[in-house]
Amino acid sequence: MTENYRIAIAGIGAVAEMHVESITDLSNAELVGGSCRTIEKGRAFADEFDCTHYTDTETLLEEMHPDVLIVCTPSGAHLEPTLAAADHGVHVLCEKPLEITTERIDDMIEACETAGVRLGGVFPQRYNPVVETMHDAAESGRFGRLAVANAYVPWWRPNDYYEGSWQGTVELDGGGAIMNQSIHSVDAIQWLAGATMDLDEDVNPVAEVFAYTDTLAHNGDLMEVEDTAATVFRFRNKTLGQLLGTTSMYPGSLKRIQLAGRDGTAEILEDELVTWQFREEHSNDTAVREEFTETARGGGASDPMSIDYEYHRRNIAAYLDALANEEPFMLDGQEARKAVEIIEAVYASADRRKPVRLG
Template sequence: MTENHRIAIAGIGSVAEMHALSIGDIEETTLVAGSCRTDSRGRAFADEYGCAWFSDTETMLDETESDVLIVCTPSGAHLEPTLAAAERGIDVLCEKPLEITTERIDRMAAACEDAGVTLGGVFQQRFTDIFREVHSAAEAGRFGNLSVANAYVPWWRDDGYYEGAWQGTEELDGGGATMNQSIHAIDAVQWLAGTAIGTDRDENPVGEVFAYTDRLAHDEDLMEVEDTAVAVVRYRDGTLGQLLGATSMYPGSLRRVQLAGRDGTAEVLEDELVTWHFRDEREDDETIRERFGEGEASGGAADPMDIDYTDHRRNIEAFLASLKSDDPYPLDASEARKSVAIIEAIYDSAERGEPVSPS
C-alpha cells in the first residue's frame, strides 16, 4: 500500500472544503485534484488548495493517478463516481449518506468488492471525543438492560437554503430533513444502541419504525420532500426510541442523542454532555462530566456550515489507516448502509401508515 496517498475529491461544494483542509493536516497525503462542473468554483478551489481541477470526474481519475477518491457530490450522485473509481482500482471514501437508497448502496458495495477496493462512509460524529465516551460506556455494558434510545434534530433552514439547490429534491437529496440533516443523529443512535444491546455487526439494531412525515414550514415549490418527521422505534431487543428530524423549527436548536437503561443514562446535546450518571459510579465519571459539560457550537442548528473539520480529519485518518494496515474500516459499506435503511423504513412507514422493518 502506498505511503503517500494521492487523494482526489469528486464534487467541490462546501463539504469538500472540510475534506481539503483535513487532507492538508494529514501527513503522507496529497490533495491532487477536485472535479466540479462549474468553472469559477473549480478554479477557485484549485487556487485555494494548490491542486488541479477537472470538469469531469472520470477524466480526473484517469489523469491524476489517484489512489483514493473522496465523494462529495450531491447525495443522489454518489453512485456514478464510486463506480468510476472502482473500475480503476481506486479506494472510495464517500460522504453521508452513502447513497439515497439501499439499492444504490448495494450496487456501489458490489462493484467495489468485485474490484477489490475499499468503500467507506463518512460519519464524522462517531469520531468526536464525546461520542467515543458514550460508545465506550455502551461497550462496557454500563447502561445495563437498555430501555430508551432517542435522537432529536430540531433544526431550521430558511427558504434561501432550498432556492435553486439540489437540497430538498427527491432525485438528488432522496428526502428532506431526515435523509439530509438527521442522518448523523440516526447513525449515532443506532450505533450506540446496537453496541449496548449487543447486536451483531452485520445486523441493523432497529427492528421496526412507525413514522409520520410532512412538509410544514416550506412551500412545495421550494422543496419536494419533508421538512418534519417523527418516528417511534422498537429495537431488536425490545428497547424503545423516538426520532425527530426537522428543518421547520425556527430558529433551530441543538441536536440531542439520549441512551438510557436500568443502570445509567447518557445524554448529549450537540457537543455538551448534559447527563452522565451510572449506577456504578467510577473514578473518571466526574472528570468526564467536567470535560464535556460546556458546549458552545450551534452544530448546524440554523447554519449548515457551523462546524469545524477536526472530526472529518479523524474520519479520513481512520480510513487511510485501514488501507495501510489492511484492518477493516469501522464504517464500511455495510455499516454506513444501516442509517439509510432506517430512513427508508421511516419514509415507507409514513406512506403506508403502518410499522416497517429496515431492509
C-alpha cells in the first residue's frame, strides 16, 4: 500500500488549479510536477505550487515516475498523455470527458488494462452530498416506478471565453455546451436513473436519444460547435428524460436535476434540495430537507471558476482510496465512458434529425 501518492498533472490550465487545491488538502497526496509546453506558464505554476515543471509529459514521466498522472489537457488531447502514462506504469485520473470519442476512450481503457494501471474519471457531481442522497433514494426504490429523469444546464459563456481558445472547437473540445459544460449532468442523470435498473456494469442506462442542437448566441467565428441543445432520452426501463444544455442563456442560472416516479419526486437546484416528497415518508426526510437548503457559490452558471473544488477533492480522494485498498473505483474507465457514449448519440441524432439507439 502506498501511503503517500506522488501526483503529477499533465496540462496546467484553469481546471488544474482545482486539482492542486484538492491535492493540497489530502494527507496522502503530494504534487510533484506538472507539464506545459509554454515555459513561462510552466515556471509560474512550479513557483506557485512548489513543484517541477516539464515542457512535455513524456519527459515528466521518465524523470519523475509519479504514482499518478492527472490529465487536465484539452479534452481532445487526453489520449496521448494517458497512453504515455500507461507505457510508464503510472496510474491515470483523467478530467471529464475521458476523451471526445468512445473510440479514443477505448484505446485508453485497453492501454491501461494491458499495462496493469488504473484509469479513473472525474465527475465531481457524483461526490456532491445532495446528489449522493438522491442516488441512495433511487437505489433503494423510493421513487417506485421511475417515470422522469431530467437535467437543465441554463448557462452562459461570453464571447471572450471562446476567443483564441480550444473551447468551442471540434478538434479539441469535441462539441460545445453538451460535451464540455453539460456532460456533468449527462453523467449524473444516467447514474441516478441507472440506480433504479438491474443492468450489467458496462451497459448504458440510456437506450435512445433524439436531439436538436444549434449555435444561437455565438457566431461561427467564435465556435465551431453548439451553444444550445435540447435532448429527449428513453432509458432502458422506459423512463423518459430531458436535457437542456446551453451556454447561450444570459446571464446564466443554476443547473437543475429532477427524478420522479409514481411514489415520489426529488429535485436539486445546484446544491439545494428544492423538492423531496415521497408517498411513504421516512423518519429522516425532514432532516434531509433541512440539510440541503442553500447553494453557496455560482456553480459555473456564468463563470467556470466559481465552481467549488470540494467535490474534486472528494473525487480524487476516492480514487486514491481505491488504489490503496485495491478496490473498484466508481468512475473507472468503462463507467466514465458512458457519458461520452450518450453525447455521441446526441450529436448523431441532431445531425441525422432522427432518434439514435445506443448499443
